[in-house]
Each structure stands twice: as structure tokens, then as C-alpha cells.
Amino acid sequence: MTEAFLHYLWQFQQFDKSNLQTISGEKISVLKTGILNTDAGPDFTNTRLQINEIEWVGNVEIHVKSSDWQLHKHQYNEAYNNVILHVVWENDQTITRQNGSLIPTLELKSITDIQLLDKYQYLIDNQSIIPCKEHFSDISDLSKFAILDKVLAKRLQQKAQVVEQLLEKNNGDWEETAYQLLARNFGFKLNYETFLRLAQNLRLKVLQKHRDNLTQIEAMLFGQAGLIEKVDEYSEKLSQEYDFFSAKFSLKSTQLASHEWKFLRTRPANFPTIRIAQLAKLITQQQSFFSLFTQTNSIEDLRNSLKIEQSVYWQEHYNLGKVASKKLVGLGKDSINNILINTVIPLLACYSEKTDNQEFMARCVSFLEALPAEDNHITEMWEGLGLTIKSAFDSQASIELYNNFCTHKRCLQCNVGIEILKK
Ligand code: SF4
Incomplete structure (x- = not known):
């Protein structure tokens, strides 16, 4: 027997009520079962009962054995002084309140269908x-x-x-929060925590200062991710730009290490390098992720706004200096749906609660x-x-x-x- 089952019996009154009595023989009528309490304190609150001719309003406490009352030390807890009925599977001990008065007890064992x-x-x-x-x-x-x-x-x-x-x-900053959620989502299953740290270490405010220049956004993201290796002309350029921006915005101390990114067991299209390039492109295209996610009513419009192709370099390479065997296309339909489910909808749910707006x-x-x-x-x-x-x-x-x-x-x-x- 479990208390969870006894809660169920009481909540749905699943026992024979034709001659309901306390163990002392007083007649019980349940007028209202009460509200199940999942916090500390008695199990059901606001219960209404009639015991003999008197109507009671108060709490119901439920135990497998009546002696559990003392085992749980309710006799020392004032929160249990307003218990009007002790519902037990088995009555093995007489229980009284702090003031010595007897607590009416209902035993379910004999009136429950086996x-x-x-x-x-x-x-x-x-x-x-x-x-x-x-x-x-x-x-x-x-x-x-x-x-x-x-x-x-x-x-x-x-x-x-x-x-x-x-x-x-983020001290209530919705814009940074929307960006960090989106970045985390770009990590999908394998890299979401690393993506989140990248976004937390490289604030949107910094990136937005340069959102008219995709190479600079890529340089900051790849550099801060610790993923720049000088292997070709493009990576030389990224390295140079990152050196400049990391000094300007004091980024070096929070730079991630390349080993923190997972590349194994994933297709090149899902490599973090490709996802970073896609995030960079989105940053250049959207002035405000928060406005985009909260002010767009149509799912098709949202989908279209997220449909992007990363820069040409990252359509042809899956890693710096590593040429892809076939063109890497932009953010696919499944990825966009994933972003809608795991970024846009949670953000809207939170915004709804914070603004108390059910819309x-x-x-x-x-x-x-x-x-x-x-x-x-x-x-x-x-x-x-x-x-x-x-x-x-x-x-x-x-x-x-x-x-x-x-x-x-x-x-x-x-x-x-x-x-x-x-x-
Ligand atoms: S669906 Fe409900 S009843 Fe069935 S196993 Fe899950 S929790 Fe139990």
C-alpha cells in the first residue's frame, strides 16, 4: 500500500460510502473532498465534512497506518491542528491532536474493493x-x-x-536571452552547452556593432569559439580580425578551447563550424531576435526569416581549409522546426507568464x-x-x-x- 494510492482513493472517493463511519462509529458525509496539497502540510485542504450532525471545514491527512502520524511527528507540528479527518488504510493506534482531542479516523481497508x-x-x-x-x-x-x-x-x-x-x-535583458537561446539551439544535441557558453562570453551587443560585416561577425564567433587555425587565406583574415576585436572588447579571457566542441558522430552539415557560420549569417540579417520571435504571428513568416544560407566559404568547407565533397546548404527545414520548438516557443511561453498575457x-x-x-x-x-x-x-x-x-x-x-x- 502507498500513500499515493490512498490519495487517489480519497480524491476520487473510490470506496464504499453507503455507511461511512469513523472508527468510533460516528457517521461521515463527505461534502467536498478538498484540494490535493503537494507542498508541506496536510494532504488535502479545504475539505468539507459532516460528522454526525456537525459540519466541519478543514484539512485531511492520509497515512497507510494511523501510527504514521507519530512517526512523521505531526503531534509536534501546528500545521496539523486543523486536521478534521485522518484517513488511513489501517488503524493501528489512536491519534490525538496537540490539545489531546481525538482526531476522527476513517479506515479504508475494509471498504475498498480489492x-x-x-x-x-x-x-x-x-x-x-x-x-x-x-x-x-x-x-x-x-x-x-x-x-x-x-x-x-x-x-x-x-x-x-x-x-x-x-x-x-541576463538581468532581465530579453534581447540577450533570445540570442543565447538561439545560439544554444544551434548546438543541437551535441554542442548546445558549448554554444550557450560561446553566446554568454560573446554578447550580442558586441556583435551587433558589426552586423553589417559578415566576415567580422564570423571572425568574432570563430575566434571566441577557439576554432581558428591559420590554414588558408580566409582563416588568416579571420585570425587577424579576431586579434583586433578580442583586444578591443577584451574577449581573450573567456575564449573557448577547440577541444570543447564535438565533431564526432555527426554529419558535416551539423558540424559546429557550419552552425556557427549559420548563426553569424542570422546575426547579420536580424536587428532584433526578440522582436522577431515575439512579434511574428505567422509560423510561415518565422520560417522564412530563419531560412538562411551561410557565407560562400562555409558552403564549400566543413572545417577551415577542409573542402566539402558536396555543397553545404543552409539551415534545413528540420533544423528550423527544431528552433521553433526549442527556442521560439519556450521564449513565448516565458514572455506570456512574465507579461501575464495569455495571447x-x-x-x-x-x-x-x-x-x-x-x-x-x-x-x-x-x-x-x-x-x-x-x-x-x-x-x-x-x-x-x-x-x-x-x-x-x-x-x-x-x-x-x-x-x-x-x-
Ligand atoms: S500513460 Fe498514464 S497510465 Fe499509462 S503508463 Fe503512462 S502514466 Fe501510467
Whole structure:
């Protein structure tokens, strides 16, 4: 038995209520179950009950055994003085408040359908990657949509928090934050942290002073990334420019080392050198990333603004002095979609929360619905179970559901799990 299961029983009143009584024989009527409290303090707040003829408003505390009250030292904690009902699986000890008054106790063991417990145990003990997989096809679309909506909202909130942390580090500067998020995204899976450090060490304000000159922007980015090796005329030029700018803007102390970049197991089109060249090009083309991301309502317009080709040198080379066997094209469709999902949408979600403007959150959802679904082992697994994944909304939500619910067996907080138990 777990407290999580007892929370579920209480929240959904999944027990025989025909003759509900405390262990001392007082009649109980539940008028309002209360609000599940995930912070410190009693488990449910604002509960309304009638015990015999008297109506009570207060908190409910839930334990596997009534003696857990003392084990958790609630007798010394004033926060528990307003507990109006102690709900336990098994009553093994009489419990009183600090003032010595008896706490009415409801024991669930004898009034709970054992089949419910078996179904719960089945989900918890199941070793499948998705514990409910045998039942998933029988679940109503309503439950599936409800949990996908819920987890997507959570995912957007979490992404907004990450942006907020970055924004705080940048002392509330949205422009630098948008640039750093974008730069981090250019690192994709392998180099995102290194890209972020590069952007944090080479502020947008510095780069923007020279955004009319692509070679100078490339020189600052490649130089600060520690990736300039003098091997040809172009790299000589970059080196010369970087020497000048690093002295002018005191950049040397935060210069990265070349070994911090990962080139292995990636195609030349994804090499950090190519991504830096693409970022450089975007910097020359956009006056304000923040305005671009927050003021563009149409996803097509955003896509078009991100469609760029890097400089000619980087279309023909994958590394300094290394000629590519075929032309390296600009930012591809998948990369642009990735930037929309991982930079633009989190930024909009954060901006929505900071400005308390739901319009931006609504835009996040409509963008996700308009973007194609991501394709990875998690989305494939869900599709194998019959879940329809046709947009980035579905893929993002299903990834969140798997990572934060299924793998932690949070089936009792999931609409799918609740439907399985109710069936
Ligand atoms: S969390 Fe929900 S979807 Fe995931 S295994 Fe449990 S019941 Fe199934």
C-alpha cells in the first residue's frame, strides 16, 4: 500500500460510502473532498465534512497506518491542528491532536474493493516501458486528450522556467536571452552547452556593432569559439580580425578551447563550424531576435526569416581549409522546426507568464499544432500503441507523458491510469 494510492482513493472517493463511519462509529458525509496539497502540510485542504450532525471545514491527512502520524511527528507540528479527518488504510493506534482531542479516523481497508488494489498493483509492478500498454487501446480518446493537454501545459511551464533562469542571469535583458537561446539551439544535441557558453562570453551587443560585416561577425564567433587555425587565406583574415576585436572588447579571457566542441558522430552539415557560420549569417540579417520571435504571428513568416544560407566559404568547407565533397546548404527545414520548438516557443511561453498575457501562450499552442511531429523512439513507441501523433503538439506531449509520468509510474495522476482503475 502507498500513500499515493490512498490519495487517489480519497480524491476520487473510490470506496464504499453507503455507511461511512469513523472508527468510533460516528457517521461521515463527505461534502467536498478538498484540494490535493503537494507542498508541506496536510494532504488535502479545504475539505468539507459532516460528522454526525456537525459540519466541519478543514484539512485531511492520509497515512497507510494511523501510527504514521507519530512517526512523521505531526503531534509536534501546528500545521496539523486543523486536521478534521485522518484517513488511513489501517488503524493501528489512536491519534490525538496537540490539545489531546481525538482526531476522527476513517479506515479504508475494509471498504475498498480489492480489485481496485489489484489493478493498481498491476500498473505499479508492470515492468513494461509503458506499464499500461496492454490496456491502452481500450482507453477513451477523452482521457488520452486530457492527459496530453495537461502534460503539454506542464512542459511549456518547465521550458518557460528555463528561459526565466537565463533571463535572470541576463538581468532581465530579453534581447540577450533570445540570442543565447538561439545560439544554444544551434548546438543541437551535441554542442548546445558549448554554444550557450560561446553566446554568454560573446554578447550580442558586441556583435551587433558589426552586423553589417559578415566576415567580422564570423571572425568574432570563430575566434571566441577557439576554432581558428591559420590554414588558408580566409582563416588568416579571420585570425587577424579576431586579434583586433578580442583586444578591443577584451574577449581573450573567456575564449573557448577547440577541444570543447564535438565533431564526432555527426554529419558535416551539423558540424559546429557550419552552425556557427549559420548563426553569424542570422546575426547579420536580424536587428532584433526578440522582436522577431515575439512579434511574428505567422509560423510561415518565422520560417522564412530563419531560412538562411551561410557565407560562400562555409558552403564549400566543413572545417577551415577542409573542402566539402558536396555543397553545404543552409539551415534545413528540420533544423528550423527544431528552433521553433526549442527556442521560439519556450521564449513565448516565458514572455506570456512574465507579461501575464495569455495571447502568447495561445500562440505557443497554435504553433505546436501547426508544426510537424518529431520522430524519435518515444513517439514511435506511442504510435505503436495506437496514439495518433500528427503534430509537434502531439509529439511534445507524448514525450513529456513518457518521461515524466510513465517512467515514474505516476499512473494515479494520469487520466489514462484513472480510467483503467475505474473500468
Ligand atoms: S502514466 Fe498514464 S500513460 Fe503512462 S503508463 Fe501510467 S497510465 Fe499509462
